Amino acid sequence: MKNPDRKKFLDIMLGAGATAWLASILYPISKYLIPPSVPDSNVTNVDVGSITEFPPNSSKIIRFGRKPVIVIRTKEGDFKALSATCTHLDCNVQYKTDTEQIWCACHNGFYNLEGTNLSGPPPKPLAQYNVRIANEKVIISSEDMS
Amino acid sequence: MKLYDWINERIDLDSAVKFATKKQVPVFYGTVWYYLGGVSLFLFIVQVFTGILLILYYQPGATTAFESVKFIVSKVSFGWLIREIHSWSANLFILFIFLHMFTVYFAKAYRKPREITWYSGFILLLLAMFFGFSGYLLPWNELAFFATKVGSDIAGAVPIVGDFLLKLLRSGDEVSGATLTRFYGIHVAVLPLVFTLLLGLHLMFVQLQGMSVPPEQENLPHDKRKYMPFFPNFATRDLLLWLIVLNVIALLAVFFPWELGQKADALASAPAGIKPEWYFMFMFQTLKLIPAHVWFIEGELFGIMMFAIAGLIWFLVPFLDKKANQGKRSLFWKFVGIFAIVFIAGMTIWGYSV
Amino acid sequence: MKHLIQLLFFICLSVSWVITASSDDSDGCIACHQIIDEDRDDDEKIMTHIMEDVHFQKGLSCSDCHGGNPNAGDDEDEAMWDVDDFVGAVDKKDQPRFCGKCHSDPEYMRQYSAHIKTDQESQYWTSHHGQKLTENDEHVAVCTDCHGVHGIYPIKDPRSLVYHMNVPTTCKRCHSDKDIMANSGLPTDQFDKYKSSVHGTALFDKKDIGAPACNDCHGNHGAMPPTILSISDICGTCHANNAELFKGSHLREIFIKENIKLCEGCHNHHDILKPTDEALNWSENETCSHCHSDGQDKANRLAGTLFNIIDSLNNKIEEAIETVDLAENKGMEVSELFFSLEDAHKNLIQTRTSIHSFNEEFVRKTSEDGYKAADAAIIGAEQALTEFGFRKKGLIVFSLILTFFVIVLYLKLKSMENK
Structure with missing residues (x-):
C-alpha cells in the first residue's frame, strides 16, 4: 500500500457503504414489524355495527370478504344474514319492509327470510350466514370450512 | 478490538481465525463453481429471516391462511416485499442446490474421503424440495390446493406404506384445513430444525476437509497449483456475490411478483393447466407419460419405483463409482450425469410446453 | 246348509272380483293394442310411452278415459263397440270436454292434489284457441296438441312438451307452420324472432329457467295476445x-x-x-324518432341528456376498469377494488332502468352512486400505481446503495490482494 490516505478513504467508504446497505435492509423490516392500523382482514367474522344501528324491520347491505351480505332485523327483533347476491343474474337484493320478504328488483324475484326462493326467476335459495350478538355488536360469520 | 480480545481470552478466537486464514482455496478454472454452495447457503439464510418475519402475521387454518397472506401483501407495509423475497429466494434456493450438486458431481468431489458430504448434500436437496412442497400450500390458494392434492396422491401410490404416507401427509383422507396446519408445522418447525442440523454437518465437513479439486488438478505437480486464502479473499468474493444475488431477488420481487390467485375451495373443480412447482415438473411429466400399465404393475407405481431406484443410484454414486476413488474419471458415470441433466431439463421443458 | 251355500257363493264371487281387479297388467285394452301397435308406423303407435304417462302412473287405465270394457277378452264388440260409454279416437272439437270430464271436476281432482287447478277448460274456452274451436275452426290447438296424447308427463318433467324449456318449440309446431296458420291472419315468424331475442337466448343458450317462454306473457290455457x-x-x-x-x-x-x-x-x-344505450342516440337509432320527428327539440334534448348520463357513467366505469387492470397487471393486490367496480356496474344497470321515468333529474340522481363507486376504484387503483412507483424507486435506491457497497468492497479486496 503506497498511499495510506487512500487506504483510509477506502475504509471510510466501506464503512459508509456497509452502513447504508444495512440501513436499506433494516428500514423495510422495521416498518414491517409495526402492524398496520387497519384491522386484520379476517373475513370469517365481520362486525357490522351495534344493535342500535338496526331498528326492527330494517336492513343493511354489508361486505363479507368479497361478497355482499344483507343483514336484516325482523319486526320481532331477530337478526338474519343472507347472501345479497340474487341467484338469478347476480343483482343485489333488498329487504321489502311491507311484505317482510327479500326482493330482487331486477326481475322481481322474491325470497323469504330463510333465503328460500319463493317466486320469480331465482332458481336457488340465498346462502345463509350466522349472526351472533356480542357486547351489543352484530357479528356475521360464515360456516367454518374446515 | 477490545471486544475481540475480551472474547479471545475466553474462547480462543485466534485459532479460529488462524484456521480460516490458513485454509486455502484452490485457484483454477473450476474455482467459480465453489461459489454455488455459498449462494445456496446465503439463500437459506434469507429464507430463515423472511420466514420468521412472515410467521409474525401468517395465520394457518382454512379460513384464515389465504386472508392473512392477502393481509400481508396488501396491508402490512413492505409485507409484499417480504413475501416476494421469500417466494423468489425459495425457488432460487432449489435452483442453486441443483447447480451445486451437478458441479460437485462432474468434479468428482464425492470421491473418497468426501462421501459423507455428498450423502448429506443429497438429503439436504430432498429436504429443500420438501420445504418447497410444504410451503407452496401455505397461502391456501387454488393452485397450491390442487398441487398438494396431486403431490400427496403420488405419495399414496407407494406400495405398502402408501396409505399411511397419504394419511400422514394429509392428516386425513382429503386435503383440508388439517393438512394446512400439518404442513405449517412441518414447514416452520420440523424442516428448519432437521435442515439446520444437517446443514451444520455438511458445512463442518467442507471446512474440515477443505475444497475438493477434480482428479486432473490433484494429479498436477505442487508448484503448478495455485491457491488463495479462504479468509478474507475467498470470503469477500462470496459476500460480493451474495450482495448481487440479493439485488437480483429484489428486482424479481418488484417486477415479477408471484400472484396470490384465488382462495382454495375444496368443492371447486381443478383449474385448467394445473402444474406443480417447476422442480417437480420433470417427475410430474414423466409420470404422465408412463402408460397405465407396465407389465403387471401400475404405471404410476412403476414411475415412482423408477425414480426411487434412480435416486438411490444417484445417492450411492460415491460407493458405486470405483474409478473415482482411484483418482480416475469413468466415462460411464460421466454419461449418467449428462443423461440426468438432459432428462431433467428435457422433461421440464416438455412439461411447460404442453 | 242354505247359509253355507250362500257363504260359499259369496266367497267365490269376491275371490273372482279380487283376481280381475288386481290383474292390471292383464288389462284387455293394453294386451290387444300392444299387438295392434306392432303393425303400425312409429308415429301412429299409441302404446309406446303409455307406461310413463302421468295418468297411468296415478293408476288410471285406458277405460278410465275411453270407457269400454277391459275385461271383455278378445271380443272387440264386447270390449268397445257395444259398450255405451265407449269413446275411441276423440273428435278434435270434443277434445277439451273429454279431458274436462275429470280436469274440470274439483271434487274428483282433489284426490290427486289438494291445490290442483280445475279451471283449465273454462280458461280454454275464453282463449283464442277455444273461441275458434267453438266456431268449428279446427286449425287450433286443443289439450293434446300441447300436452301430447298417450305419453303425457307432468309439467315439471323435462320430457313434457310443456316443460318450461320446451314451451317455445311446442308452440312453434303450429305457429311457425304456414299451412296451419294460413287462415288465421297471424304471422309465423314469432319463434325465430323469439329465439334471437334477449329472452330466447337466455332460455335456450343460458338455460335460464327464469327466462320467460311464450306462456309467461300470453298465458297458458287462456292464451291471448x-x-x-x-x-x-x-x-x-x-x-x-x-x-x-x-x-x-x-x-x-x-x-x-x-x-x-x-x-x-x-x-x-x-x-x-337487449337494449343498448345507443337506442337513445337520436341520429343513429330510430327507437325514439319513430314517433318523435327530428324537429321535436324537447324530446331530442332529453334523449341526448339521458344518453350522456349513461354514456359518461359507462366511460367512467371503463376508465376505472382499465386503471384497476393496469394496477393488477403490475402485480399489485387490488382485489378489494373489484367491490367498487361491481357496485359501479350494478348502479349502471339501475341507471339504465331509471330512464323509464323519462325524468332527467331522477336519472342523474340515480347515477350518482355509480360515479362515486367508479371514482373510488380509480382512486384506489391510482394509489396502487403510486405504490408501484414507490417500489420501483425504492428498488433503484437499494440497488444504488448496493452497487456502491459492492464496488468499494471490490476495491478493498483488490488493494488487499495487491499488498
Whole structure:
C-alpha cells in the first residue's frame, strides 16, 4: 500500500457503504414489524355495527370478504344474514319492509327470510350466514370450512 | 478490538481465525463453481429471516391462511416485499442446490474421503424440495390446493406404506384445513430444525476437509497449483456475490411478483393447466407419460419405483463409482450425469410446453 | 246348509272380483293394442310411452278415459263397440270436454292434489284457441296438441312438451307452420324472432329457467295476445322497476292516447333485443324518432341528456376498469377494488332502468352512486400505481446503495490482494 490516505478513504467508504446497505435492509423490516392500523382482514367474522344501528324491520347491505351480505332485523327483533347476491343474474337484493320478504328488483324475484326462493326467476335459495350478538355488536360469520 | 480480545481470552478466537486464514482455496478454472454452495447457503439464510418475519402475521387454518397472506401483501407495509423475497429466494434456493450438486458431481468431489458430504448434500436437496412442497400450500390458494392434492396422491401410490404416507401427509383422507396446519408445522418447525442440523454437518465437513479439486488438478505437480486464502479473499468474493444475488431477488420481487390467485375451495373443480412447482415438473411429466400399465404393475407405481431406484443410484454414486476413488474419471458415470441433466431439463421443458 | 251355500257363493264371487281387479297388467285394452301397435308406423303407435304417462302412473287405465270394457277378452264388440260409454279416437272439437270430464271436476281432482287447478277448460274456452274451436275452426290447438296424447308427463318433467324449456318449440309446431296458420291472419315468424331475442337466448343458450317462454306473457290455457294496457303489467311481472317507473312517467298517458302498446312501443315484442344505450342516440337509432320527428327539440334534448348520463357513467366505469387492470397487471393486490367496480356496474344497470321515468333529474340522481363507486376504484387503483412507483424507486435506491457497497468492497479486496 503506497498511499495510506487512500487506504483510509477506502475504509471510510466501506464503512459508509456497509452502513447504508444495512440501513436499506433494516428500514423495510422495521416498518414491517409495526402492524398496520387497519384491522386484520379476517373475513370469517365481520362486525357490522351495534344493535342500535338496526331498528326492527330494517336492513343493511354489508361486505363479507368479497361478497355482499344483507343483514336484516325482523319486526320481532331477530337478526338474519343472507347472501345479497340474487341467484338469478347476480343483482343485489333488498329487504321489502311491507311484505317482510327479500326482493330482487331486477326481475322481481322474491325470497323469504330463510333465503328460500319463493317466486320469480331465482332458481336457488340465498346462502345463509350466522349472526351472533356480542357486547351489543352484530357479528356475521360464515360456516367454518374446515 | 477490545471486544475481540475480551472474547479471545475466553474462547480462543485466534485459532479460529488462524484456521480460516490458513485454509486455502484452490485457484483454477473450476474455482467459480465453489461459489454455488455459498449462494445456496446465503439463500437459506434469507429464507430463515423472511420466514420468521412472515410467521409474525401468517395465520394457518382454512379460513384464515389465504386472508392473512392477502393481509400481508396488501396491508402490512413492505409485507409484499417480504413475501416476494421469500417466494423468489425459495425457488432460487432449489435452483442453486441443483447447480451445486451437478458441479460437485462432474468434479468428482464425492470421491473418497468426501462421501459423507455428498450423502448429506443429497438429503439436504430432498429436504429443500420438501420445504418447497410444504410451503407452496401455505397461502391456501387454488393452485397450491390442487398441487398438494396431486403431490400427496403420488405419495399414496407407494406400495405398502402408501396409505399411511397419504394419511400422514394429509392428516386425513382429503386435503383440508388439517393438512394446512400439518404442513405449517412441518414447514416452520420440523424442516428448519432437521435442515439446520444437517446443514451444520455438511458445512463442518467442507471446512474440515477443505475444497475438493477434480482428479486432473490433484494429479498436477505442487508448484503448478495455485491457491488463495479462504479468509478474507475467498470470503469477500462470496459476500460480493451474495450482495448481487440479493439485488437480483429484489428486482424479481418488484417486477415479477408471484400472484396470490384465488382462495382454495375444496368443492371447486381443478383449474385448467394445473402444474406443480417447476422442480417437480420433470417427475410430474414423466409420470404422465408412463402408460397405465407396465407389465403387471401400475404405471404410476412403476414411475415412482423408477425414480426411487434412480435416486438411490444417484445417492450411492460415491460407493458405486470405483474409478473415482482411484483418482480416475469413468466415462460411464460421466454419461449418467449428462443423461440426468438432459432428462431433467428435457422433461421440464416438455412439461411447460404442453 | 242354505247359509253355507250362500257363504260359499259369496266367497267365490269376491275371490273372482279380487283376481280381475288386481290383474292390471292383464288389462284387455293394453294386451290387444300392444299387438295392434306392432303393425303400425312409429308415429301412429299409441302404446309406446303409455307406461310413463302421468295418468297411468296415478293408476288410471285406458277405460278410465275411453270407457269400454277391459275385461271383455278378445271380443272387440264386447270390449268397445257395444259398450255405451265407449269413446275411441276423440273428435278434435270434443277434445277439451273429454279431458274436462275429470280436469274440470274439483271434487274428483282433489284426490290427486289438494291445490290442483280445475279451471283449465273454462280458461280454454275464453282463449283464442277455444273461441275458434267453438266456431268449428279446427286449425287450433286443443289439450293434446300441447300436452301430447298417450305419453303425457307432468309439467315439471323435462320430457313434457310443456316443460318450461320446451314451451317455445311446442308452440312453434303450429305457429311457425304456414299451412296451419294460413287462415288465421297471424304471422309465423314469432319463434325465430323469439329465439334471437334477449329472452330466447337466455332460455335456450343460458338455460335460464327464469327466462320467460311464450306462456309467461300470453298465458297458458287462456292464451291471448296482451292488450295495450295489460302489456305493462305482463312485462312488469318480471321488470317490476321499469314498469313502475314508466307508470309514473308522462309518456304513459300519451302512449295510451296514441294507441301505442306500452312496453312494446319501444322494445318490440317477440324480438325484444337487449337494449343498448345507443337506442337513445337520436341520429343513429330510430327507437325514439319513430314517433318523435327530428324537429321535436324537447324530446331530442332529453334523449341526448339521458344518453350522456349513461354514456359518461359507462366511460367512467371503463376508465376505472382499465386503471384497476393496469394496477393488477403490475402485480399489485387490488382485489378489494373489484367491490367498487361491481357496485359501479350494478348502479349502471339501475341507471339504465331509471330512464323509464323519462325524468332527467331522477336519472342523474340515480347515477350518482355509480360515479362515486367508479371514482373510488380509480382512486384506489391510482394509489396502487403510486405504490408501484414507490417500489420501483425504492428498488433503484437499494440497488444504488448496493452497487456502491459492492464496488468499494471490490476495491478493498483488490488493494488487499495487491499488498
